[in-house]
Amino acid sequence: MLRVLLGQTLREQRIHDRRTLRDVSLAARVSLGYLSEVERGQKEASSELLFSICQALNVPLSEILREVSEKMLVVEAGQLQASRIGLEAAAPSVIAA
Numbered sequence: 001m002l003r004v005l006l007g008q009t010l011r012e013q014r015i016h017d018r019r020t021l022r023d024v025s026l027a028a029r030v031s032l033g034y035l036s037e038v039e040r041g042q043k044e045a046s047s048e049l050l051f052s053i054c055q056a057l058n059v060p061l062s063e064i065l066r067e068v069s070e071k072m073l074v075v076e077a078g079q080l081q082a083s084r085i086g087l088e089a090a091a092p093s094v095i096a097a
Contacts, residue, residue, distance in 0.1 A: 001072070004041030005072060006050075006068050017058070024056045028052040
């Protein structure tokens with residue numbers, strides 16, 4: 001989940017800045033294919049690579065991590081809610097048994 005949210009956030013930043021994958025990959029000195037895989041959440045980038053990508057995007061790594069953290073909070077809240085709904089749905093069958 002973290003890998004996917006991180007990639008999504010990096011892609012959103014790149015698109016917001018109207019930059020191409022090629023432009024950012026050249027500036028970050030990472031292959032275009034690898035950057036694409038990071039953005040799609042298929043590869044987990046090292047902290048050094050994340051720092052290079054953020055420098056290429058002219059955004060602090062801390063800002064990207066903050067945005068990812070906020071998205072993770074939303075995901076976790078949704079999972080907690082789904083878990084509670086599942087427990088409430090299971091409760092009548094437990095009581096009937």
